[in-house]
Amino acid sequence: MKVLVTGVKGQLGHDVVNELRKRNHEAIGVDIEEMDITDSASVENGIKSAKPDAVIHCAAWTAVDNAEDEENIERVHLVNGMGTKNIATVCKELDIKMMYISTDYVFDGQGTAPWKPDCKEYNPLSVYGETKLEGERYVSELLERYFIVRIAWVFGQNGNNFIKTMLNIGKKYDSLKVVCDQIGTPTYTYDLARLLVDMIETEKYGYYHATNEGDYISWYDFAKEIFHQATELGHTDYSEDKLTIFPVTTEEYGISKATRPFNSRLDRSKLIENGFTPLPTWKDALNRYLKEILYSKTY
Template sequence: MKILVTGITGQLGHDVMKVLAARGHEAIGASRKEFSLTDFDAARAFVENAKPDAIIHCAAYTAVDKAEDEKDQCMIVNGGATRNLAAVARDIGAKFVYISTDYVFPGIGEEAYDVDAPKGPTNAYGLSKLAGEEAVQELLEKYFIVRISWVFGINGKNFIKTMLKLAETHDKLTVVDDQIGSPTYTADLAELLVDMVETDKYGVYHATNEGFCSWADFAKEIFRQAGKNVTVTPVPSSAYPTKATRPKNSRMSKASLDRAGFHHLPTWQDALSRYLRELEA
């Protein structure tokens, strides 16, 4: 298959390109160099010229707090640009994979959200990603919407890299413990996304590494596996006020993966272990 990937300089796009190459697909990578997502005409021309069989849309506006000050820009990138690419995919008959987020849910309670649970984003980023989902569902039949959370990969900034950096100068840290979710290793996720696009099992999916934890739990396990002697003190979110409201509950059900016969990703602890080895290498 010929597959176009947007956002190849980000954590996920980088790993998707690697998986496509390993499986013998013709991968066309797109970053800001190729076209700006907000230049709808340039984006359309690039995709029409490439004529891919599928588009894996990894590019997004992801600065969650900054989005509160740049609501329009965030909506143009995550909503408008996604609508534009989905329209091109429809016109050329390409499959479309849209990467969404746990932030489309209200983030309350303790139950894992199923794919069709009521939406209710609490910040500008979540609203913009939901707008992208709605555009994809409105325009396309051949789509995969894949919601992810707490992403980490080799190519970019993430929580693990931040914790390891802090461990160089701190032996005590306070970390939020009232936000619960699932870390997602882009190397594992990329394999699943390519599995999906190789099928016609269209629909909405949740794809994170298995298991739930708080950010404090995550930090403790990072330091344990990395052999860092850092004491983590759990604190409530109120200790670290942020511009954008963060969901307290980011648990997401994998039942849709089961129904379609897709595999679950390994546990987040296992993913962390392999990621630390990747960082070492």
Template structure:
């Protein structure tokens, strides 16, 4: 099976290609240097010539705060880029996996969001990702829309690496404690995505590691596992203002995964432990 993966230079795309190679699939990981997804002709030519059976679209403009001011570029990448790839997929009859986000939801309440809940993005980044979802649904039939949250992987920057870096110079940190969600380990997620493309159980899915936590609790567990003597003060969102509004409730229900025969991702604490072991192996 020939699989095209966009966003290969990012955390998820990197692990998807690595896992696919391990499984013996023909993986083609691309970055912005290989293909400009905002150029319709470029996308059409590349995809038509490669003729993959599956396109896994991980590439995105993900600078949430910057997106509020850099709207044109964010829209170009997340909306136009997605449209051009979807049109190319339709032309060759390829399956399509669109990586979406908890930011398409409004973050209200405290119950886990289901796939059937109506999206209502509260920031520009989330708006563009939801526009991408609508494009996929309008153009394609053989698609998976997979919403994820709080991503971490070995290839690139993330919350865990930031916390560990800060722990080198500080023994007290203030971390937001009233935003809740599920961390998502790209290694675990990549295995699920490659299981998905072997099936025709299409639709919208939520996929993150099991269990929920706040950012503050996430930080506390990071320091506990790594034996860092850092005190974490839990603060309110209002005490840490950002350019873009963050959803306070990013809890995602993953019930549809198991209902459709897919294996749920392991608990986030288990994923975090394995991830830190992997980081330590790379250092040593």
């Protein structure tokens, strides 16, 4: 199978291309230099010249706070909304299956019940969430052969993320504050890429939620486990006697430009119902990831 992957320079796009090639699929990774998704002519030329059997659309504006800046809002809509429409339009014309990577930010993050993948009670609280929802709607309205996969709390080798931030901050300070009232589950792009390729190889279309398995946790819980595992791996600078972590509420931490969802719990049960292998637990994923980046010092 030939698959075109957008956003190849990002954490997820990078891993998806690697996973496709590992399985002997022909992967064509593009970023803005090869195909500007905001330019309909560029998208048409890019997809028609590649002639893929499927498109996995990972490219997006993901700088959540910067998306709230007045000078960026139009561009964010152009990238996340119209960019996705441009791809879906060509996929429709050529009858190509499409996978769109979305986010828990399409919901308002209220309550404590995990969000079901087929829930339509959208109420995004940020420009990022609004524009990702725009993308979802273009895909679902234009296409019949589509996957919409919502993810959350992403970390991977290729780029910055919460884990790398914690490791770097933990080196510089003997105490830090981490938010304890935003709840969700982390997603390791290496594991997610395997699932996405599993999915694109099928015709089991629809909405899905995909994160690593395990208990729902707060960012504070996640930070504690990061430092605990790093210490276990021999990096004693992160041990409890040298580094203290204080839980704080979102309000206490300080106001950010974009409103974060308190409830990022995503119900993943549809994966098993449709015969897909769930991702490993987030603690297992964290352990494998830390071994990679601590050993290679890529943080």
